Amino acid sequence: MTRYERYADEIADLIGQQTLRPGDRLPSVRQASTQRQISPSTVFQAYYLLEARGLIQARPRSGYYVCAASVASKAAPAEPAPSQPPAGSTKVAISELVFEVLGAMRQRELVPLGSAFPGPELFPLPRLARTLAAGMRRMDPKRIVEDLGPGNADLRRQIALRYAVQGMKVDPNEIVITNGAMEALNLSLQAVTQPGDVVAIESPTFYAALQALERLNLRAVEVATHPRHGVDLGALQAVLARHRVKACWFMPNFQNPLGCLMPEQAKRDLVAMLAAREIPLIEDDVYGELYFGRHQPPPAKAFDRLGAVMHCGSFSKCLAPGYRVGWVAAGRHAQAVERLKLMTSLSAPVPSQEAITGYLQQGGYDRHLRQLRQALAGSQARALRAVEKHFPKGTRVTRPEGGYFLWIELPPSIDAWQLHRLALSHSISLAPGQIFSAGRRFGHCLRLNCGHAADKRVDQAIKTVGQLAGSLLAPPA
Structure with a gap:
């Protein structure tokens, strides 16, 4: 300690x-x-x-x-109820909604409560710039060709060392460096599915997962998810009995948008359940380093003995936003993922890989992470107090043990899409609940980004959103 x-x-x-x-x-x-x-x-x-x-x-x-x-x-808002998705699979068509929301978020003057990224002020960007410049000066030009496909060998070793610190043995040759975690997740999905296949996802789930299914012409089956404990394994078992699921795309650690954390035993049981059916697990773990407790929660990959878990990570949320460096430890699917990488984008950005490799080799990453976690924990506490104080009666909100999202369930009469557009007129972005479901459900919910340094503009924006939500309440009958 x-x-x-x-x-x-x-x-x-x-x-x-x-x-x-x-x-x-x-x-x-x-x-x-x-x-x-x-x-x-x-x-x-x-x-x-x-x-x-x-x-x-x-x-x-x-x-x-x-x-x-x-x-x-007595006053604090209650926790949202577990989701209850429909039993059937569905074709996904969510991108137009997502594009509308993301397009609105690009305006610099907006308070980014709907953003998927923490505030850039929380990251060591000047030091990364220095390591980038130094790395490019000393780089052997032949490495540009040598590292095609799997990526920078030194970076892959550094990532393997971080797995080892968690007690996990991951061969650097299993790791493929990608253009952010999204490419890692998309390549993993392509490696184990064909058009028309059914993929199990959480409910609600990250909108980019839905877009990936839509792009690859895959069908989604949503699994009931608890706002604190994650995927309901009983519900998943029923889904697997009912559908011919070809892959599961889950986020066991601090899931986006709920922030839920699967208990360690549940992760162990999840891996065993899927291994028995030979179903690969695509594990999105981009928030795993952002825990508030004393110990980092292990990923589901820690319990994988057959190479069936494709563990995807990124430096975008914890060190280097905009550098677009992610990876996948793809287990027995590593060769298929590497070949897909070569067929699509050849290589992750060489300068970005050099910058992050140099940063990790110099040390100080864990110190940065401790400071980042403390800042995010404090930001979440402030946001929760603001929601409790300013949002209308009947609001429910999650209390994640890590990450930087709050999932807010508003009174049923409030339309989150209408609230999103109203907030934009006050220079505030939001992420309405409809973009987190294949069926465009969660119409009275929203995801709120509280991953910013202490800022009066952010505090005032949360207050304003609460007041706007109150103005949309249906009058009592």
């Missing part, structure tokens, strides 16, 4: 014992640093962690205070 985690646990114990009571002010960062003989950074990290746990809250220009737990527990 790190020093800041120990200090955070001590304060949590004092709150649990009622030694520190709701409304009590914690020592200032300077006081705590002096009294405990620890650095101000350690105190900040401890306070961010406690804030993410919902135990304390920051008050502007005043300090940190113990939350009014008994009041908050």
